[in-house]
Amino acid sequence: MARILLTLVLALLLAAPVAAQQADNAPAPDRSATGGAQTLEDILARQRGEKIDDSFRRDATGDPDSAAGIAGQLGTLGGASDAEVWRALRYGTADVTVSAGGAPARVLVQNGGMTWLKWREGPLRTYGGWLLLGTIGALALFFLLRGRIRIDGARTGHTVTRFKAVERFAHWLLAGSFIVLALTGLVVLFGRLYLAPYIGKEANAALLVWSKWVHNNIAWAFMLGLVMVFAMWVVHNLPNRTDLVWIRQFGGIVGKKHPPAKKFNAGQKLIFWSVILLGGSISVSGLSLLFPFELPLFAKTFTVLNDIGVPGWFGYDPLPVMLAPHEEMQYAQLWHAIVSFVLMAIIIAHIYIGSIGMEGAFDAMGSGEVDEAWAHQHHSIWLEEVQEAKAKPSKSPPPGATPAE
Amino acid sequence: MKAMWAGFVAAIVIAVGANYILGEIGFSSADRQTGAAVRLN
Numbered sequence: 283m284a285r286i287l288l289t290l291v292l293a294l295l296l297a298a299p300v301a302a303q304q305a306d307n308a309p310a311p312d313r314s315a316t317g318g319a320q321t322l323e324d325i326l327a328r329q330r331g332e333k334i335d336d337s338f339r340r341d342a343t344g345d346p347d348s349a350a351g352i353a354g355q356l357g358t359l360g361g362a363s364d365a366e367v368w369r370a371l372r373y374g375t376a377d378v379t380v381s382a383g384g385a386p387a388r389v390l391v392q393n394g395g396m397t398w399l400k401w402r403e404g405p406l407r408t409y410g411g412w413l414l415l416g417t418i419g420a421l422a423l424f425f426l427l428r429g430r431i432r433i434d435g436a437r438t439g440h441t442v443t444r445f446k447a448v449e450r451f452a453h454w455l456l457a458g459s460f461i462v463l464a465l466t467g468l469v470v471l472f473g474r475l476y477l478a479p480y481i482g483k484e485a486n487a488a489l490l491v492w493s494k495w496v497h498n499n500i501a502w503a504f505m506l507g508l509v510m511v512f513a514m515w516v517v518h519n520l521p522n523r524t525d526l527v528w529i530r531q532f533g534g535i536v537g538k539k540h541p542p543a544k545k546f547n548a549g550q551k552l553i554f555w556s557v558i559l560l561g562g563s564i565s566v567s568g569l570s571l572l573f574p575f576e577l578p579l580f581a582k583t584f585t586v587l588n589d590i591g592v593p594g595w596f597g598y599d600p601l602p603v604m605l606a607p608h609e610e611m612q613y614a615q616l617w618h619a620i621v622s623f624v625l626m627a628i629i630i631a632h633i634y635i636g637s638i639g640m641e642g643a644f645d646a647m648g649s650g651e652v653d654e655a656w657a658h659q660h661h662s663i664w665l666e667e668v669q670e671a672k673a674k675p676s677k678s679p680p681p682g683a684t685p686a687e
Numbered sequence: 688m689k690a691m692w693a694g695f696v697a698a699i700v701i702a703v704g705a706n707y708i709l710g711e712i713g714f715s716s717a718d719r720q721t722g723a724a725v726r727l728n
Contacts, residue, residue, distance in 0.1 A: 382723075447690045454694025462698070495706070502705040503698035573714070648688055 313338065343370035374606055386575050386607040394605075398612035406616065407471060410623040417627040421634045431535065431640040433655050441651035442668050449514055450650055456507030456557075459500045464626050466493035471619065498572060505565050512558055518545040519554040524663065534660075535635075542662045553632050560625040567618040571611065578610040580617075 313321050320339060327334050344362025362370070370376035372391045380387040445453070469477065470493055478486040524541075525548035531541040533549045541547070546554065570577040584601035587593065593601055605613070636643045642656035657665040709715075 450690035451694045451697070454691040455697050456694075458695045459698045496702065499702035499706045500698055503701040506701065507694075507698075648691065650690070 318342070339369060340373045340375075342366060343373075343375060384575070389606045389608060392606050392608045394609045394612060398609075398616065401616055402471075402619075406619055407475070410619065411472070413623050413627050414630065417630050421631060421639075425634075425639065428535070430638065433641050433653065434540075434659060435655060437642075437653040438655045440654045442654060442657055442665065443650055444646040444652045444657070445650045447650065450647055452507055452510035452514060453647055455503055456511055456561075459503040459507060460561075460625075460629065462500050463497055463504055464622070464629075466497040467619070467622060469493040470497065501565075501568055501572065504561070508558065508561050508565065511554075515546070515554060516558075519551045521548075521551065524548075525551065540659045540662075543660065543664065544667070545661065545664045547661070549635075553628065556625065556628045560621050560628075563621050564618060564625065567614045567621070570614040571618060574611055575607045578605070578607070580610055580613040581605045 311321065311323065313319065313324075315321065318338065324334060344366035346361045349361025367376065371378075372393065374389060374392075376390070378388040378390060469489060473486050473490055473493075477489065481489070522544070524543060528541040528543055528548040531537065531539045533547060534540045535549075567579065570579050581603050584605075585603045588600040588603065593599060602609075636647065640660075642653055645652050645656070654665065657668075
């Protein structure tokens with residue numbers, strides 16, 4: 283089986299360059315009828331969404347070296363016709379001088395903007411919206427089938443401290459800011475479509491201005507919460523062998539078993555690392571958007587990915603590495619939104635299990651105190667550790683020691 | 688529940704503070720997109 287797979291992979295790897303070579307050797311289309319300009323077939327191919335070699339237009343931007351002197355006849359355009367000047371502007375090769383705004387202001391026509399707009403108005407809204415609705419629907423169905431995960435037997439009435447005040451503060455700083463960021467982000471993406479028809483364009487515009495202000499500024503609270511949570515909980519979220527037992531028993535979510543767990547079980551570790559990695563990525567792309575054109579990320583990232591050969595693994599051409607400043611912002615916005623949608627879906631599931639999905643779970647982050655019966659059921663190893671630590675006699679100060687003032 | 692409310696209040700305080708500080712150090716859109724050759728007023 284392995285040999286067959288290896289043969290298949292080798293065959294694909296060898297076939298790819300041959301196919302590419304065949305494409306390179308394809309005869310150039312005859313454009314003599316239009317004097318070298320694009321033909322009807324070029325236009326139709328573009329409209330069909332086919333990949334075309336547009337170098338015959340892209341590079342036809344005149345020749346300033348052969349221009350007539352500025353005092354001479356036809357010399358004022360510097361050897362380029364109007365069409366050639368506009369082509370250079372469109373493909374970003376024109377020599378533009380601006381008095382303010384720097385590199386972004388030198389881009390007068392930006393083709394990539396249409397791709398971004400179509401992505402934002404199409405797949406991003408469609409798949410992102412359905413991901414959130416699908417997650418809510420799946421959780422509702424799960425709740426109907428499984429019901430609330432109850433504490434087996436009665437509560438003991440004795441509680442143990444699950445999270446200290448500083449841990450709960452950091453959690454709610456992160457959670458509160460994330461929920462506000464998610465809602466304001468959704469308003470910015472969907473407001474024009476789903477709110478404006480009901481509340482009116484004026485009210486929608488006011489809501490968008492407010493949402494943007496809140497989104498941009500509360501982001502700092504999210505980043506601080508992320509750093510605090512990482513520093514406090516990373517040690518408890520390193521994978522260990524008990525996670526395998528937890529995963530084998532589906533965490534007790536499906537079925538009646540209650541696998542042992544330390545402070546955090548495998549499911550919680552999954553949430554933790556999702557929040558840290560996806561939240562970290564959202565923070566980085568968010569910073570790039572907060573300071574427009576100051577922190578470009580994607581040209582360098584794409585260069586590294588191309589060097590490794592990642593696009594080729596999936597049969598794609600190398601990623602673009604010459605990006606207009608605006609394209610950097612557009613990629614940052616798309617990445618920011620895509621990763622945010624994934625994290626929102628994960629957090630919806632986290633909110634479900636921490637509230638209506640499991641009896642006693644909210645206490646851990648509400649008051650910080652959980653019933654021993656709950657702790658024994660869901661975090662038995664951690665409970666034993668806590669009880670052992672409590673049972674140990676506290677170290678008495680050495681004789682003669684003076685208490686600190 | 689005090690920690691929860693403290694977290695929410697801190698988020699609001701940080702947001703207002705961030706807006707003030709970024710405005711003070713010249714990171715407003717108008718400041719960033721201008722130059723010596725441009726008159727804003």
